[in-house]
Each structure stands twice: as structure tokens, then as C-alpha cells.
Amino acid sequence: MKRTKEILKEWELYFISKYGELVCEICGRKLRFYNPGMKYDKKETVHFDHRNGGKEIIKGSPKVWLRSHNPTKENIELWQSCGFGLLCDLCNRMLPTKDREQWILQAYNYALNIREVENGKSNRIKE
Numbered sequence: 001m002k003r004t005k006e007i008l009k010e011w012e013l014y015f016i017s018k019y020g021e022l023v024c025e026i027c028g029r030k031l032r033f034y035n036p037g038m039k040y041d042k043k044e045t046v047h048f049d050h051r052n053g054g055k056e057i058i059k060g061s062p063k064v065w066l067r068s069h070n071p072t073k074e075n076i077e078l079w080q081s082c083g084f085g086l087l088c089d090l091c092n093r094m095l096p097t098k099d100r101e102q103w104i105l106q107a108y109n110y111a112l113n114i115r116e117v118e119n120g121k122s123n124r125i126k127e
């Protein structure tokens, strides 16, 4: 078994060849792959998101899985079958894994109501 650092370096090469640049799929922030042995800003690190409601074969932390699996042909196919999204730390923390569509709808409605209240207040101040 290779050392974790070597395994992650090989995965990094795979992700670079697959995506080119890693970018958060929601906010567009540029992201970096895990950098073992080096300090990195968590905000800049890619988070692999269970975007299929937790039905993915890789159930737990994708990062932990990557650390313990060499990027063999079989493992790359398994990884790809999960269809993980690429997110920054902030966007990843905001999104629930399960029932996210419902959560987004509720958050959207909430945000619209807030805007209406703010408009109402600013209108009142002008009058």
C-alpha cells in the first residue's frame, strides 16, 4: 500500500486531467485539491458533495475514501459512478445532503419574504 501522500498526489493528477481547474459549482470560487503535508486554507479546498441524496456507493467522507484507495481503473470508475459535485467549504456546509430541493425552495421563499420586509421598511422611511 502506498503512502497517503502519494495516493492523494495521484488523485490530484487525475482530477487535474478531468477538470483542469477546480471550481465551486455554486459560487465559482477557485479551489485546490487536498495538499497533504502542507498547510492549506479550508476555504480554498475542494469538497466532494454527495449530490445524489446519499445514494452513492461511497457513503462516508469522499476525502477519507480517496486517502485509502489508489486511483486504479476500478476505483476511478467507482468514483465516477458517485457523481460527486465540487463545492467550496461554505457552499458545502450550507447544503443539506438529503431533501435539498425542499430546503432550497424553503430558503428561497424565506429570502423573498425578507426582501419584501426590507422594501416595506425602506418605503416607510421615505414616506
Ligand SMILES: [Zn+2]
Binding pocket: 024, 025, 026, 027, 028, 029, 087, 088, 089, 090, 091, 092
Ligand atoms: Zn462555493
